[in-house]
Amino acid sequence: MARAEDAPQDGAFDDVIVSGVLHDSDRASYRELPFTVPAGVSKITLRLEGNDPDKGTYLVLGVYDTERLRGWGGAIKPEVTIARTFASTSYLPGPLPAGQWRASLRVASIRKGVAAPYRLVVHFERGAPAQALYDAPVRQGRAWYLGDFHTHTGQSDGKCRSRPSGKAVPCPVLRTLEAAYDHGLDFVSVSDHNVAAQDAELAVDAAYFDAMLVIPGREMTTAQGHFNLTGVTDYVDFRLGAPGPRDINAIFRAARPTGALLSINHPEIPTGEACLGCGWSAPDTDFSLLDAIEVANGGVAADAKGHFDDGEGSGTQWWERLLNRGYHLTGIGGSDNHDPVDGHAGSSPVGEQSPVGTPATAVEAADLSQPAILAGVRAGRVFIDLTGAHHDHGLDLEAKASSGARVAMGGTLRLGAKDTVRGAVLVRGLAGARVDLILDGRHLPLGAGAVVGADAIGAGAGDGWARVSFAFAARDLAKGQAGHWLRADVRDAAGTRLLIGNPIYLEPGQ
Incomplete structure (x- = not known):
């Protein structure tokens, strides 16, 4: 009975x-x-x-x-x-x-x-738990997990060549997961434009890659900009204006109950016929409703023959201006790949593509599960790897005020007016590279101490993390700026960026 x-x-x-x-x-x-x-x-x-x-x-x-x-x-x-x-x-x-x-x-x-x-x-x-394809972590234990937050398949505009005739066809979802796995990623999010049709395939195909977390996502495309909802399967209306939501903030508010990570995509791209609505132009955007911003986009790099934008007019500059205004937005990356099989200018039906996993985003998370990865991003425990050969790389940041408070990358350090801040940039796997330390948008001189030591590759009894020390005074913070922050990049000898770090946020006292 x-x-x-x-x-x-x-x-x-x-x-x-x-x-x-x-x-x-x-x-x-x-x-x-x-x-x-x-x-x-x-x-x-x-x-x-x-x-x-x-x-x-x-x-x-x-x-x-x-x-x-x-x-x-x-x-x-x-x-x-x-x-x-x-x-x-x-x-x-x-x-x-x-x-x-x-x-x-x-x-x-x-x-x-x-x-x-x-x-x-x-x-x-x-609600939020119902968006995950898995009910249990793919892997247990706190670690840095490597992934790609921005990929496309034939369920939206991804294309590849058919076999054997070579026709341009919608590229199967499986091929994107395969490319992510072959690249050694721990997780991948498929973010097809506006649709959820890919989710049914993801739920079936994910079991085949049982060491890799598959996160459902969606790129919401509007005439005022594109943004990702990562970790969502529920419908959210993307039709900006009648008959849809009246403004971009209304879409953000409707998405938040799903538990999705909200991130702006490639805000620096000019909007035009070549890329309709790609650059961010939404008026009166409430950036406090967002969790992250795509600082490094593989599509931008592919258009520049593999070079990620840097400096004036870049996604980084766009992000740092928001940091200066006091917004706590985590910088992430995404390949924006539309052809995981080929992706070469002369043979792919969609032209030159950045491979799945380039750039990669590393997230320190409690385990390899959708809730933990999204929580790690929201906590700012993230760095972006632009190299494409990134499995042993690491970047972290720690700082302590002379009054006693101590935080790591993603945290907030409260400062007294007379405090001195001391800390270190931690780098793994890139001996000989140089650390670029940025305070409120200004580069702090580190002199000869900026070169990453040999212990970054685990030499001797070290753990593979090299430390580059720094110090500055609370009075060095920018005057008249709403937000204060400190972060680090890692560059090669020629000045090309290899890793992009997230901030420690600084709150000065009286």
Whole structure:
């Protein structure tokens, strides 16, 4: 006899647990296990416990909603997810109507004399948790995880050559994930323009790359600029003006309940026929509603024969002006790749492309999961690697005020009027490179001490992190500026940027 019980869990809904015991008389039979789906659910996860090949017990699960079959899987699929825009293999995404659903349990095999307990756990989610393709981290443990926040597939305007005829066709989602994995990335976000059609494919293909986190995303394209929602599957209206939201801030506010990371893309690109609405021009933008800004864009670099913009008119300058105004926005990067297979000017249907993973964004996170990666970005624990060969590179920043406070990159350091700040830029994997330290937009002289030492490659007993020390006084902060900040870049001997660091924010006292 099946038994259902309530199991209080964290979150808006309680799990439903249905359990029972099977006997050899149940062989080749079906058990209908009803459960009630509450209103407002946007993702359902079902986990079946009870398969035991050693005892010859094989159970198969199917799921019916209030009207139709939603999917049927074998014993190799003991856990399935059904959401509005994505679902596990063999299952259909779509609306999740409230009311009585049922799991259909097929007892495919059970040996004579065996008593086999089973347990079905049904978990409901809505809001931010429901946007993730995974319910558990891909990898445990705090670390620096490397990824790409901006890629495209054939579900929007990604194109590649068909096989074998070489026609220009919408490029399959799988090819972008494949390129990210082959590049050694820990995570990748697919951010097709305005649509969620890619999410159903991502949910299926992600299982094939089981060491890499796949994050659903969307690039919202408007006539006043493009921006990414990272970690979203729910619909958010991108149609700026009638019949859509009245202004860009209204779109931002509508997106925030999804839990998505909001970041402006390539704000420095001129808007014109070659790239409609690409540069940021939205009037009265409330930048406090944003989490991040794309400082390094692979499309910009591809157009410049692989050189990322720097200095006047660059994405960095755009970002630093907002830092000067007091906004705490994390700098991130994205390849903006539209052809993961080829991407060369002479042969790709979309022309020259920056490869998936160039630039890469490194995020220090509690684990390799969507919530942890997004939290790491919001905390400013991020650096951007422009090199394309970045698996051993690292950049961090630490500072301490003479009054005693100490913070790391992404943190806020409160200063007394007479404080001196001392700290270090930490660099890994780039011995011989030079550190460029920037305070409120001005470059601080470091002299000969700016060169990264040999311990950046783990020489001797070191841990691979070289330290470049610095010091400055609170009185050195820029006068009449709303925001104060300190950050570091790493450059080669010729001055080309290799790594872009995020700020420590400074709050001067009286």
